[in-house]
Amino acid sequence: MAITNGSIELAGVVKTYDGSATRAVDGVNLKIPDGAYVCFLGPSGCGKTTILRMIAGHEDPTDGEIMIGGENVVGLTPSERRTAMMFQSYALFPHLNVRDNIAFALRVRGMGSAERRKAADAMIEKVRLTELADRLPGQLSGGQQQRVALARAAITSPKVLLLDEPLSALDEQLRVQMRQELCRMQRDLGITFIHVTHTQMEAIAIADMVVVMEKGQIKQAGPARDVYDQPQDRYVAEFLGGQNVLRGKVEKIEGDQAIVVSPEMRDVAVPVGARRGLVPGAEIDFAVRRDDVELTRPERHHAAGRAALATRVRGVEYQGNFVKVLLDHVGGDQLVAYVPDRVFYSDPLAIGDVVMAGWHTEKARMLA
Amino acid sequence: MSASDNALSGEVVRSTTARRRRRGGRSWTFYVLAALFSLYVLALYGPMICIYILSFQDVRGGLVFPMKGFSLHWFNDLFTQVRTGDVKGSFDRSIRLAVMVTVLTVVISFMSGLAFRKRFVGDTVVFYLMIGSLVAPGLVLGIGVGLIWSWLGIEPSWYTSALGAQLSWTLPFGVLVMFAVMSRFQNVWEEAARDLGATPMQTIRLVVIPILAPGLIAVALFGFTLSYDEFARTLQTAGSLNTLPLEIWSMTLNVTSPSLYSLGTVTTIVSFVIIGACLGAIALIQKRRAERVAHD
Numbered sequence: 001m002a003i004t005n006g007s008i009e010l011a012g013v014v015k016t017y018d019g020s021a022t023r024a025v026d027g028v029n030l031k032i033p034d035g036a037y038v039c040f041l042g043p044s045g046c047g048k049t050t051i052l053r054m055i056a057g058h059e060d061p062t063d064g065e066i067m068i069g070g071e072n073v074v075g076l077t078p079s080e081r082r083t084a085m086m087f088q089s090y091a092l093f094p095h096l097n098v099r100d101n102i103a104f105a106l107r108v109r110g111m112g113s114a115e116r117r118k119a120a121d122a123m124i125e126k127v128r129l130t131e132l133a134d135r136l137p138g139q140l141s142g143g144q145q146q147r148v149a150l151a152r153a154a155i156t157s158p159k160v161l162l163l164d165e166p167l168s169a170l171d172e173q174l175r176v177q178m179r180q181e182l183c184r185m186q187r188d189l190g191i192t193f194i195h196v197t198h199t200q201m202e203a204i205a206i207a208d209m210v211v212v213m214e215k216g217q218i219k220q221a222g223p224a225r226d227v228y229d230q231p232q233d234r235y236v237a238e239f240l241g242g243q244n245v246l247r248g249k250v251e252k253i254e255g256d257q258a259i260v261v262s263p264e265m266r267d268v269a270v271p272v273g274a275r276r277g278l279v280p281g282a283e284i285d286f287a288v289r290r291d292d293v294e295l296t297r298p299e300r301h302h303a304a305g306r307a308a309l310a311t312r313v314r315g316v317e318y319q320g321n322f323v324k325v326l327l328d329h330v331g332g333d334q335l336v337a338y339v340p341d342r343v344f345y346s347d348p349l350a351i352g353d354v355v356m357a358g359w360h361t362e363k364a365r366m367l368a
Numbered sequence: 369m370s371a372s373d374n375a376l377s378g379e380v381v382r383s384t385t386a387r388r389r390r391r392g393g394r395s396w397t398f399y400v401l402a403a404l405f406s407l408y409v410l411a412l413y414g415p416m417i418c419i420y421i422l423s424f425q426d427v428r429g430g431l432v433f434p435m436k437g438f439s440l441h442w443f444n445d446l447f448t449q450v451r452t453g454d455v456k457g458s459f460d461r462s463i464r465l466a467v468m469v470t471v472l473t474v475v476i477s478f479m480s481g482l483a484f485r486k487r488f489v490g491d492t493v494v495f496y497l498m499i500g501s502l503v504a505p506g507l508v509l510g511i512g513v514g515l516i517w518s519w520l521g522i523e524p525s526w527y528t529s530a531l532g533a534q535l536s537w538t539l540p541f542g543v544l545v546m547f548a549v550m551s552r553f554q555n556v557w558e559e560a561a562r563d564l565g566a567t568p569m570q571t572i573r574l575v576v577i578p579i580l581a582p583g584l585i586a587v588a589l590f591g592f593t594l595s596y597d598e599f600a601r602t603l604q605t606a607g608s609l610n611t612l613p614l615e616i617w618s619m620t621l622n623v624t625s626p627s628l629y630s631l632g633t634v635t636t637i638v639s640f641v642i643i644g645a646c647l648g649a650i651a652l653i654q655k656r657r658a659e660r661v662a663h664d
Contacts, residue, residue, distance in 0.1 A: 083563075104566075156565070
């Protein structure tokens, strides 16, 4: 049985640990196309690393199937699965130099010393480490170690490369730089990358497909832009950030809009979207992107087709290209507006100013 | 001058005093501690150095200072005179026994170091039983082993009962050293090896043993030296043939010449040669690695 492509399918995958009643992974179904860059995103303990380790073959699922290239791989070793893993702390062998680390997989496969040296040197060149080939891992910087780990994992031409928090050991600047390096490697190798992270910026910056997880379950999976712009529920919206999530009660339904009220909101219209069958009286969450919220002085008349609520400026944070304006809480949620800095400084707001926070009605999104 | 200026100049004054003290004389505590440490070193090595010096006396030499002349007479005496005891035979046995103890200690300590990374049923009990054997009086333990052997009707000998009695002493040490070594071992290295396609045996051979090598050499050194000069546990278990420490002890009862001291000097030299050889081996391995790095 030879696995020839890196498409992955998880079917009803469950993982429980001995002595624990909760499911670390709770019935996950997911299809990943060959050659995709996928990010599993979620807080620590959400099961994302467990899924990665099950795909890698370091843990067996309690239930369900894991298919790679159409074959059920449960019970196979990592090399039979044609997967390779890059560990969180890289796990480079401290007693071997860069070349021997990279050539390790070839050595255990019985390749001759001259041949594997040649193969390792080719890979070393690919990750631009030629002048460091004879160094020991302890003599390398974090970014260099990461490239060695990547090269070591890639040398057997796996069909799937699994990366466990690959950037968490690096400082902020290097992290942004290595993000691009990972993307470049993935394009060069043309294989499936599965990357686990708890940083949403990282996930949406590099992934073709973002999988948001909570408590062992997938909350939403899709292209980065969909997940960020159109979160399906409060959890995804809050985890990815950039959204105001507001809660209110449906007062009435007018065509394809629900009129929502709460102690702070009066008659805010929200498109019903996919949530048909809403009845007046239902408690609902809806999201409005922070950069869709416009702040106006209260004396200005507000136009039709817009929702607005009166609020007060609680804090102002300059962020460079935009200004983050913190407003009053609406229910339990703080309202935040991202105002482009040129717009903000044409009429700067001060803490305590009363403003109208408004948005185009169609920008609001009903959450599940 | 404002209050903050005052505080600032106070800071400057304090830091210059500190600098002066650092550059000039040392504080009195340095001299007290230095004297204390010198005394400690003297007490540690003084008695042994006395023995080494006295072993180099000439034929008129006695068991106490003052030193009479200077020669290698008593070393010669040691290896030629029969009356001094079976030095060669006991030395031979001690080395063989120490090698057996070393091999067993390294292998068993290595395996328990790997095993104790995971919890298993009774792990705490096993651990405390091991420590118990470390604190048990050696002489009593030796007598116990001797008793069991005679009860079983087996003739005690240096390579059976004494081997067992010595292991009860070297294994706890070896395992404790191994625990310390393993605390810096990352299990993820093994996982990485497996991920790269290594079999369990390849993982042990190519990853675990090389990484743990310095620790394993330390365990071996412990095993060897603890066995080589073990007395209490061996006394009742060695059977009819003596190991070197037993031979030296019996010589102290009937040999009244400085050849006893020369024996002390010779055995010390052997110990140092072995330790030196081990350290040399480590240095050589490191040099080879460095050279390979340089040549590649």
